[in-house]
Amino acid sequence: MNYFRNMDRSRVVFDFCYYAADGGPDYEEEILGLGGRCLPLGAGRHALRIRSRLAALLAGNPGEYVIAHLHDPALTRLIHPVVRGHGVNTLIVHSHATEYSDHMYGRFRNRLACRRIADHCEAQFACSRAAGEFLFGSDGFELIPNAVDVNTYGFQPKVRSAARIRLGLTGAFVVGHVGRFSPQKNHRSLIPIFNEICRMRGDARLLLVGDGPLRTTVEKQVAELGLDGRVDFLGNRLDVPELYQAMDVMVLPSLYEGLPMVGVEAQCSGLPLVCADTVSREVGIGDCSFLSLNASPGEWAREVGRLTTGARPRATGPERIRAAGYDVEIAAAGLADKYWNLAGS
Numbered sequence: 001m002n003y004f005r006n007m008d009r010s011r012v013v014f015d016f017c018y019y020a021a022d023g024g025p026d027y028e029e030e031i032l033g034l035g036g037r038c039l040p041l042g043a044g045r046h047a048l049r050i051r052s053r054l055a056a057l058l059a060g061n062p063g064e065y066v067i068a069h070l071h072d073p074a075l076t077r078l079i080h081p082v083v084r085g086h087g088v089n090t091l092i093v094h095s096h097a098t099e100y101s102d103h104m105y106g107r108f109r110n111r112l113a114c115r116r117i118a119d120h121c122e123a124q125f126a127c128s129r130a131a132g133e134f135l136f137g138s139d140g141f142e143l144i145p146n147a148v149d150v151n152t153y154g155f156q157p158k159v160r161s162a163a164r165i166r167l168g169l170t171g172a173f174v175v176g177h178v179g180r181f182s183p184q185k186n187h188r189s190l191i192p193i194f195n196e197i198c199r200m201r202g203d204a205r206l207l208l209v210g211d212g213p214l215r216t217t218v219e220k221q222v223a224e225l226g227l228d229g230r231v232d233f234l235g236n237r238l239d240v241p242e243l244y245q246a247m248d249v250m251v252l253p254s255l256y257e258g259l260p261m262v263g264v265e266a267q268c269s270g271l272p273l274v275c276a277d278t279v280s281r282e283v284g285i286g287d288c289s290f291l292s293l294n295a296s297p298g299e300w301a302r303e304v305g306r307l308t309t310g311a312r313p314r315a316t317g318p319e320r321i322r323a324a325g326y327d328v329e330i331a332a333a334g335l336a337d338k339y340w341n342l343a344g345s
Contacts, residue, residue, distance in 0.1 A: 002146075003331070005034065006331075007335070013034075013035050013036055014036045018039070019040075019043040039057055047075060048078070054083075055086065058082070065088050066343045067091075067092060067339055068083045068088050069094060070091060070092065071094050071096065073093050073094075073095060074110040074114060076114065077113060077117075080120040089343065090342045092342070093117060094144070095135035096126075096259075097256060098131055098258055098278075099134075114135060117136065118140060122342070124141035125141060125142050125144045126144070126258070127145065128280035130258065130259075145325055145331055147264070147328035147332070148268055148326060151318075153268035153318075154315075154318040155315050160245040160246060163239075163245050163246035167232070169205055171203060173201050173203045173248050174204075174205050174207060174249075175204060175206045175249055176207045176246075176247035177207070177208055178240060178243075178250075178262040178265075178266075179260075179262060180210050180212040181210060181211060181213060181214040183214070184257075185254055186254055187208070187218045188217075188218075189253045189297070191218065193301060193304075194227070196297040196300065200301055200305060205230055205232065206232065209235075211235050211236050215233065244265060248271070248272075249272045250262070251273075251300070252274070252276065254276055256279075257280060258280060260275075263279070263283040264326050267320065268318055268321045269317055270314025270315060271286075273288040274304050275288065275289070276291060277290040285320050287307055287312060288307075
């Protein structure tokens, strides 16, 4: 969506095909307003059903699509013959992660599905070098940064003040995390880290933005540690840029990541970032530290204290994001060029 919002739509328009069994994408109204379409398959996670309904969809729109950009690599073998058989010249497979799944069965299944994946697509994209090497090997892929709108996320003191008043955070030291409550995001480690931060700072608060299947488990963990009243479960939000402003530091102890967009967004707002060394190093754009998941919660808490003490002025966040190549206005023009080059090949 960041790319679509900033794309020259006289050159490139996205239609979004999704396979959810019911409901539409969160951004359906915005997609339609930008000139795109939402194309439901109604297939759930059933791979063969996805394949057959995609074939029917393409057959019903003959000659309309030149490129298919796939963000679910495990479907590549099934999708490639379908799109090529219906006039699509190029299938792009995009790697966003450095692990196949959160679950053992999913890892085994997806690993098999992705063997020799380059034989089943015409182009390979990755959000980071680590994500590209994980899926495609040491070369043969192009880096497409998880770019952001620097004007949306740049630090604004008035927005910070208003957000902190609205959330009851005036005078607090605010630790933030934005992510789905899933095993990958590792809230299980985040809560003990925050507990240690609370031992160091009586004014500490934790904002948890997102939702997911493990939320109830994390809520119980918070209660068991006596952190009720210091941890705010905010759910899925539309005001995430304002929430970054309210925070003082972002902590990401993920078990794996390709390149977390929330880390780029947070640093664009000038937030220091403390994350696991399982996260791609390319996310280290501003004030950023990488710690082992084997480090103790106390070590993580001390690193949070060290980094926030020496952080640079938050207003410099957008400058660093642009210099690192994560300004989506520039990156979207580059992606449009790549699409046109592929369409002509």
